[in-house]
Amino acid sequence: MLNALTLLVLCQFAGEVIARFIGLPIPGPVVGMVLLLAGLVLRERYNGAAPPAELRSTAGGLLSHLSLLFVPAGVGVVTQLGVVGRNLLPIAVAIVVSTFLGLVVTGWVMQRLSRAEDL
């Protein structure tokens, strides 16, 4: 767990440094995710080894409670209750309809363009 957590935090740290340094509009953790993925691919290519069991179990633990991690930021909606309340109808309709359209359009294009045998 210690090694895995250290690796995850180091990837995030490196991602943060790279994103700021190049001025990428992507958050550091997303760059960190790409770095870790690249590391795992290289490890497999040159070592023939799968990801370490420790990393898999720590990552699995974090990801199985991923929803919890969104709660603190989500409660932040409390600071915007005034604006949201004053514009409730436009905000609710805009978000619900556009989210529905976004889901269906993305899913439809993806399903049309990808072949079933590639699954």
Added chain:
Amino acid sequence: MDKLFHLWVYLETTPLLGLAATLVVYRFAVMASRAAGGHILANPVLLSIGTLVLLLLATGTPYAAYFQGAQYIHFLLGPATVALALPMYSNLARIRRSAGAILPAILAGSATASLSAMLIARALGAPREVVVSVAVKSVTTPIAMGIAEQIGGDPSLAAAFVLITGVSAILLAGPSLWLAGIRDPRARGLAGGTAGHGLVTAHMLLTSETAGAFGGLAIGLNGLITAIIVPLLATLVVR
């Protein structure tokens, strides 16, 4: 009574209260969700956020005081995002094989969501800052806040819209994808990650690792695509 008051004053100044409240409320929300047979309205995130917002309002606790404790949970979002590399690694062969479909799908979904959100908000008479901030609602919070600031929106309002979108997408994803006949886990994951960022991805990851992997991929790519196209779309809608 006086003693209790002093205890409350002390607890309010420590991060322990916000941290404990978040964990306990979430734990009960998971129990309630199971008791409700996993009904979509009994979603643990929705229940937890609703309960904590009511608690903060009822006790008059400022969000900053709550976040002082809750930030320790919030911080883990970074390492957890990095950890999404593992489901992606397990699905890498699948991702490579459908690489040609992924970019057009995200581009179409991202443009549709941003444009329709802005046009609807404008048509229903929302003020300019709302119209601009709602354009970034489908991407992960840090990207949304950055773009909102750049195009003259309000970053904290954008963060609230990101949350409302994530919760809506959790509720909408099942029925809408089913109605549209979208059963492929790759398409479901990509749609969830593009329209509803990490909140939906976290939700989908529980039932399908493949959907979770494509969701994680969509969060990153959609963030990048949105950062490029939304400033252009915003100048078309608002001038």
